[in-house]
Amino acid sequence: MxxxxxxxxxxxxxxxxxxxxxxxxxxxxxxxxxxxxxxxxxxxxxxxxxxxxxxxxxxxxxxxxxxxxxxxxxxxxxxxxxxxxxxxxxxxxxxxxxxxxxxxxxxxxxxxxxAPHHQQIFEGFHSVDLEKLQNRKEADDQMAQVIANFGVRQFILKNLNRKQDGTFNWKLNLEVIEAAIEKVGxxxxxxxxxxxxxxxxxxxxxxxxxxxxxxxxxxxxxxxxxxxxxxxxxxxxxxxxxxxxxxxxxxxxx
Structure with missing residues (x-):
């Protein structure tokens, strides 16, 4: 690759x-x-x-x-x-x-x-409603319901990407990483x-x-x-x- x-x-x-x-x-x-x-x-x-x-x-x-x-x-x-x-x-x-x-x-x-220990991080990703998201502040507000630590949220939100049509997606391959998290350990x-x-x-x-x-x-x-x-x-x-x-x-x- x-x-x-x-x-x-x-x-x-x-x-x-x-x-x-x-x-x-x-x-x-x-x-x-x-x-x-x-x-x-x-x-x-x-x-x-x-x-x-x-x-x-x-x-x-x-x-x-x-x-x-x-x-x-x-x-x-x-x-x-x-x-x-x-x-x-x-x-x-x-x-x-x-x-x-x-x-x-x-x-x-x-x-x-x-052992896998990233459950809260994944919950943070999944807490963001990408389809309805208007801006990065909304993403942070949604994630704050799951992850209180501001620094951790900012680290995760570096993966948030605004596409040319104004909608959002995650740059990383969240589905595959979550499925393979055991291998990461x-x-x-x-x-x-x-x-x-x-x-x-x-x-x-x-x-x-x-x-x-x-x-x-x-x-x-x-x-x-x-x-x-x-x-x-x-x-x-x-x-x-x-x-x-x-x-x-x-x-x-x-």
Whole structure:
């Protein structure tokens, strides 16, 4: 699949992949920072953002999409950074195609299985009456009946698209993602490890990557450095962009 992506800057390639329900827009601010030293690829994974939709949705096909992008762009090796689901794609890519990965960076996700836990997010999507929707404020008001957190609503509503005829739709493939959400949580235990240099970044207030996960991480990524960003939840790049940016730049400069 030909993924939608944008590029920033020049230099060694750095491919950045967002989490479930996200898009390349989520990393635009930090992408500009990294673009001072690298050619940054901000990618929309399949069924997200402006990339094509498909009934196939698992880590194997998402890895194939990234490999195809690298081939099309003539990239023999790249630094790979992924958050949450994008971090799982990054880990799968590193363990399946180690030769394509220079340095690996994974933000707030471990290589373990996560049970489905996005029900409230799906309820938020379904709470919006797209057929009668007049504007984005109406969508936010409707979603607020289900999701009280303003930041979470704004994250979800980045997927709201106004078509040329004035009606609205979701940019992401909500039906397929919801049907395949169990696959999003799959672990990569049993995979062949990645011996390259790796950095795992946890949010200090998040329960996605905790100290109990360190042994599993190091069993698959023996050269991994594991650090925590204090005060950050799961969306480390949105909550602590300066701290995350400094960690990535320092890691890539070693």
């Amino acid at each position: 030909k993924l939608n992506f944008r590029t920033l800057g020049s230099g060694s390639p750095l491919i950045i992949m967002h989490g479930v329900f996200g898009s390349s827009d989520n990393w635009q601010t930090l992408g500009k920072v990294f673009a001072e030293n690298f050619k940054v690829y901000l990618v929309d994974l399949r069924n997200h953002g402006n990339s094509p939709h498909s009934d196939e949705f698992d880590y194997d096909v998402m890895v194939e999409d990234v490999v195809e992008l690298m081939e099309d762009e003539g990239i023999s090796q790249a630094h790979i950074l992924g958050h949450s689901m994008g971090g799982k794609v990054a880990m799968h890519l590193a363990t399946q195609h180690a030769d394509l990965v220079d340095k690996l960076m994974v933000v707030d996700i471990a290589p373990k299985y996560y 799959e672990g990569i235990e049993g995979a062949v490890g990645f011996d390259g240099t790796a950095l795992f970044i946890a949010g200090g207030k998040s329960d996605y990557l905790v100290s109990q996960d360190h042994e599993l991480i190091r069993s698959l990524f023996p050269n991994a450095e594991i650090v925590t960003v204090d005060g950050a939840g799961h969306w480390v790049h949105a909550e602590k962009p300066r701290e995350l940016g400094e960690l990535v730049i320092e890691f890539l400069s070693k």
